[in-house]
Amino acid sequence: MNEELDQLTNAIIGAAIAVHRELGPGLLESAYEACLAFELTERGLQVERQKPLPVAYRGIQLDCGYRLDLLIENKVILELKTVDRLQPIHDAQLLSYLKVAQQKVGLLINFHSLRVKDGIKRIVNKY
Secondary structure, three states, X not given: OOHHHHHHHHHHHHHHHHHHHHHOOOOOHHXXXXXXXXXXXXXXXXXXXXXXXXXXXXXXXXXXXXXXXXXXXXXXXXXXXXXXXXXXXXXXXXXXXXXXXXXXXXXXXXXXOOOHHHHEEEEEOOO
């Protein structure tokens, strides 16, 4: 991964930690999404919420109802969770989103963790 993406993901992680420190665990995913989007925007980053993700099938773009929780700077996909524990299916979901969107890196962030940094995974797509 290049230095620009490293800096961007580090900035996103810092914003997620700030949101979690303020709110703590236990809220709905939508609350963390809204607050994190606000925090990232305040830090000068371009943020898209609930961005539609069409699936290409046999050369046709199909709207299958997929939505990216957050897309930052058109480079990093954020998949937010509020679960007891991240599962392998969550990794697979984000990796699939990265492949379909042809993006290189995403962050899986579980806000239900006591310390959010323990609930963050960086997923890299080597497409």
